[in-house]
Amino acid sequence: MPRTIIVSNRLPTKVQRTDDGLTFQPSEGGLATGLGSIYRQDGNVWVGWPGLFLEDATEEQYITEALGADSMAPVFLTEAEIQDYYEGFSNSTLWPTFHYFPQFATYEPAHWAAYVAVNEKFCQAVLAQAGPGDTIWVHDYQLLLLPAMLRAARPEATIGFFLHIPFPSYELLRVLPWRTELLQGLLGADLIGFHTFGYMRHFLSAVTHLLGHATTNGLIETPTRTVLVDAFPMGIDYERFVEAAAADEAVEHEEVYRQALGTSRVVLSIDRLDYTKGIAQRLLAFELLLLRYPEWVSQVSLIMVVVPSRDQVPQYAALKQEIDELVGRINSQYRTIGWNPIHYFYRSFPLEELASLYRLAEVALVTPMRDGMNLVAKEYVASKADGRGVLILSERAGAARELSDALLINPTDLVGHAEALHQALVMPAEEQAQRLEAMRALVKRYNVFSWTRLFMDQLTYSKIKQHTLATD
């Protein structure tokens, strides 16, 4: 029976070395949840890096067996590989370019060489698992070359690829010295999925301009095969967030926060530390709100959670410093003994506390400069069972295509941003309920399980379509 093999840079389990030996912690990410039902069935398997560097062969065997028992196959990477393939090409070349920050991109041939080598390593790991008729689903920007490598080795395999970050306009992509190889790598797939039609259009345009292939209605004709391209906006595990927000623990936490905050209205923002997230612009917009509408001084607080990330990289360290300084400046200027404008946390919270923050927040500020989708926006909406709450969402997050009942803003327009904050704080209850109801219905229906089903069904269809075209 054909099997399904999921491939991503990281496995859904993180292995760590502690004083008590190795620990195995499941990742709580959306992808792990959405694909959990697939990879644990019928001999299916998930291939990826377990997140630690090996010390010896005994450790390798132990981890491989332990993960194998839970349907996972580890790809072990060295520190040098992580440095050049992951921190280097993936996060310092592709990440800034695909998020429209080319000024932060580096173009190091050594990083590219490592990227090719590690994609090849993943290819060998997948081939060790996959038979000729198996279905392989590859995820994200760290593995753009893998589909073509797999295709060369397994011409009959069914191969899907999904990109979780934006696909940039052709003008951005063409800056990359390795743009042609990257596109050719992707075209090894039968189906290539993006979060939005916009990203899909950018990809088709790049394929036409750089490779000269004809494209019609999302079908690309390469000299040897046809490849289907489509949009699949990723969803969340809706019920899980509804339940987490309704749990006693979340209600109790909310009560504690509420008492500590007094009568202050609450605006919430949650992101990983990243220059794509628009964190500094958000702080400036909040400051502008206090300047333009002094009636909100001592009446509204911003709870800002920034999850530590990549802070050894100079750009991220500089961003951290900028945020620290902005928070310090705004708080020192406006705070009173009983009121803090900004409650800033540079750490992550357990899901139960996250749920209570979603409950507490009257306004959620999700204002990235660029974001493939942004699941926080959907999680906030799912958590608002009482119909109270306003989502302010950047028009440059993939989620804005679906969540059009949010207050959509351009994050570089600080005045518009501050005005949206004011509008959210004075929005009548009926309007909040109407907007939330429409968004909740959508987030409930297009959840992560339907996303997985839709992609897998379309992948099967793309294979049938290819056979039909080949025999016509």
Ligand code: GDG
């Ligand atoms: C990519 C794309 C795309 C955050 N802080 C805490 C915490 N989180 C959780 C949220 C949410 C997740 O992290 C962040 O999801 P995003 O969608 O914003 O971004 P990524 O998953 O990093 O990245 C993105 C996504 O892939 C899916 O395709 O949407 O555009 O960049 O689930 O809840 N979770 C806990 N504590 C925290 O402090 N427990």
